[in-house]
């Protein structure tokens with residue numbers, strides 16, 4: 001069975017509490033990582049940017065505010081997340097659109113940058129999605145991806161694992177009132193590609209100048225690359 005329908009239902013269910021949960025779970029750090037995503041995307045002044053899996057819209061809106069000349073699309077397959085984005089940012093010049101990252105309804109080579117936060121952990125085939133992203137990017141266009149990443153073996157790893165295993169599901173029950181959704185976050189993080197493996201997938205999908213940086217005790221990674 002594909003992950004899509006269950007993931008869509010889960011995000012539809014937690015949309016109203018998603019932002020509060022993010023701020024608490026990351027101890028207020030999450031916006032810093034999103035700002036770094038936008039910095040790394042480096043679109044030209046009047047460029048076109050697609051923020052895929054935009055959710056409640058933070059990355060799309062940061063891009064718009066950092067560079068008011070951009071045309072920014074925020075796209076997601078959860079209607080409730082998109083409604084939340086529209087409610088929060090009614091006055092922002094983002095075009096909110098419904099779409100599935102596996103099959104983008106955009107022409108080849110139509111964007112200068114594509115960003116996505118916490119998308120790939122939720123899809124069945126990261127490489128296929130990366131190829132689809134590559135297809136819609138112009139030559140030289142940039143991709144930037146923010147996601148959780150399995151913690152490396154380090155002195156802090158046992159503590160990090162405890163936080164993921166017990167802390168996050170507990171916060172999920174208390175704040176988002178959905179323990180299962182946040183137990184899924186833990187499971188999907190531990191099963192997700194390690195940062196170096198994900199960098200290899202970027203290269204395999206057709207990106208060059210691939211790099212990444214980790215945050216939050218090595219549990220968050222931002223990957224980037226350029227379409228050749």
Ligand SMILES: C[S@@+](CC[C@H](N)C(=O)[O-])C[C@H]1O[C@@H](n2cnc3c(N)ncnc32)[C@H](O)[C@@H]1O
Pocket residue numbers: 004007008011034052053054055056057058059075076077078081099100101102116117118119122123
């Ligand atoms: C954890 S949220 C991240 C939202 C936002 N990017 C952020 O930084 O907070 C993941 C989002 O990915 C969306 N998503 C997951 N799989 C998707 C797919 N195949 N196509 C489009 N959106 C997808 C979900 O609906 C959800 O809104």
